[in-house]
Amino acid sequence: MTLVAGVDSSTQSTKVVVCDAATGAVVRQAQAPHPDGTEVDPAAWWEALQAATAGGLLEGVAAVAVAGQQHGMVVLDEDRRVVRPALLWNDVRSAGAARDLTAELGAPAWADAVGSVPVASFTISKLRWYAEHEPERASRTQSVLLPHDWLTTMLLGDGSPGPDPVTDRGDASGTGYWSPTTDGYRPDLLVRAFGRELRTPTVLRPGDAAGTSPGGLLVAAGTGDNMGAALGLGLEPGDVVVSLGTSGTAFSVQESPTCDASGAVAGFADATGRFLPLVATLNAARVLTAAAGLLSTDLAGLDALALQAAPGSGGLVLLPYLDGERTPDLPHATGSLSGLTRSSMTPANLARAAVEGMLCGLADALDALVAQGAIVDRVLLIGGASRSAAVQALSPSLFGVPVVVPAPGEYVARGAARQAAWALGALPTWALAGSAELPPGDHDAGRRVREAYAAARDAAVSVARR
Numbered sequence: 001m002t003l004v005a006g007v008d009s010s011t012q013s014t015k016v017v018v019c020d021a022a023t024g025a026v027v028r029q030a031q032a033p034h035p036d037g038t039e040v041d042p043a044a045w046w047e048a049l050q051a052a053t054a055g056g057l058l059e060g061v062a063a064v065a066v067a068g069q070q071h072g073m074v075v076l077d078e079d080r081r082v083v084r085p086a087l088l089w090n091d092v093r094s095a096g097a098a099r100d101l102t103a104e105l106g107a108p109a110w111a112d113a114v115g116s117v118p119v120a121s122f123t124i125s126k127l128r129w130y131a132e133h134e135p136e137r138a139s140r141t142q143s144v145l146l147p148h149d150w151l152t153t154m155l156l157g158d159g160s161p162g163p164d165p166v167t168d169r170g171d172a173s174g175t176g177y178w179s180p181t182t183d184g185y186r187p188d189l190l191v192r193a194f195g196r197e198l199r200t201p202t203v204l205r206p207g208d209a210a211g212t213s214p215g216g217l218l219v220a221a222g223t224g225d226n227m228g229a230a231l232g233l234g235l236e237p238g239d240v241v242v243s244l245g246t247s248g249t250a251f252s253v254q255e256s257p258t259c260d261a262s263g264a265v266a267g268f269a270d271a272t273g274r275f276l277p278l279v280a281t282l283n284a285a286r287v288l289t290a291a292a293g294l295l296s297t298d299l300a301g302l303d304a305l306a307l308q309a310a311p312g313s314g315g316l317v318l319l320p321y322l323d324g325e326r327t328p329d330l331p332h333a334t335g336s337l338s339g340l341t342r343s344s345m346t347p348a349n350l351a352r353a354a355v356e357g358m359l360c361g362l363a364d365a366l367d368a369l370v371a372q373g374a375i376v377d378r379v380l381l382i383g384g385a386s387r388s389a390a391v392q393a394l395s396p397s398l399f400g401v402p403v404v405v406p407a408p409g410e411y412v413a414r415g416a417a418r419q420a421a422w423a424l425g426a427l428p429t430w431a432l433a434g435s436a437e438l439p440p441g442d443h444d445a446g447r448r449v450r451e452a453y454a455a456a457r458d459a460a461v462s463v464a465r466r
Contacts, residue, residue, distance in 0.1 A: 115267025
């Protein structure tokens with residue numbers, strides 16, 4: 001049996017799975033936590049990877065790949081030492097920089113150039129903020145990497161920077177200075193953001209290896225976390241993934257690039273040579289944990305309460321912008337609860353409003369993908385919050401299409417492992433076993449819930465953008 005490993009270096013933790021390269025069956029797995037916050041010393045990621053693989057987890061493994069959180073800014077000096085803690089995707093201090101960059105060229109020009117319009121999450125926005133607010137550090141910076149790029153080079157150097165950094169087209173497409181349409185960097189946009197040129201990783205072709213570690217482990221190119229999930233799920237046109245983790249995402253694979261000047265859909269590439277249009281929200285699973293805490297219960301208790309309430313939550317509508325929001329682009333927004341009356345103010349209604357609000361934001365994401373040409377035959381619901389009984393009960397009516405819940409698994413890490421197997425030869429076909437299709441929902445009730453949510457959302461957007 002040939003073994004391959006996949007690493008999911010996410011916002012909150014490092015997860016590693018070791019799989020049979022032929023079938024994708026998980027042989028063993030482990031994880032280790034990351035520090036909390038919106039910036040972190042990249043050394044913490046390496047330490048977490050070492051902790052997760054301690055005790056021989058990688059024994060007998062032939063190849064490994066890293067799928068990392070997208071967009072983060074890792075900056076290195078001339079000697080390839082980290083200059084400052086990495087800014088993560090969910091650090092919104094670069095929101096003003098994103099607005100300035102968009103205004104300078106116009107949203108249509110950005111969408112045409114790189115498939116996406118800058119938002120606070122993107123690396124290019126963080127570079128503009130960095131150059132303006134930390135000029136001394138910026139003056140010492142010579143290279144910019146993504147989180148997965150940094151971990152890949154550390155693997156190649158067995159704990160110290162290895163050969164010249166490399167990346168893949170999927171993760172590169174989330175920087176704001178690489179074009180999925182031309183398969184190339186846009187150094188002019190990088191200079192516009194940072195004020196001068198920076199070294200960037202070489203973009204490998206799908207299936208290429210990055211190199212071999214000193215210990216003889218083949219290291220694949222790696223990719224971004226959403227691209228890893230697409231590989232892990234074996235995504236095909238007609239499938240749309242809705243992932244409910246720290247952030248919420250909805251994405252599909254397409255054969256041609258997308259270009260959305262509204263900025264709602266990011267026109268990413270995937271890890272196979274195709275394209276991965278994606279909509280992201282900042283607020284997903286943590287909406288449920290926050291609501292559970294407010295109601296002095298746990299997630300199971302929140303589920304039970306939510307399922308006691310009727311669709312529409314007695315008129316309560318929660319806009320779950322608890323950490324600001326990316327889609328719509330309201331990085332400094334806060335959440336709001338409308339429709340409060342004496343009769344609607346019950347724990348059950350509040351619990352259901354939290355679930356409905358989170359899911360309505362992702363239902364809006366599906367609409368945005370359809371507007372960009374995506375075909376939605378079914379939704380694959382993944383992420384920690386996909387296991388919620390209330391989420392499973394409500395999502396078919398709000399999404400309006402069949403919803404399938406794959407068996408619980410680390411699909412980002414699984415996708416990275418599949419990419420590692422590809423680096424050894426051909427891309428293997430791994431079956432997606434154990435999926436369950438949810439019962440169809442009441443689409444009329446779902447439509448009414450979405451209409452109430454849309455009215456509250458539009459009012460909040462109008463106020464925020466005055």
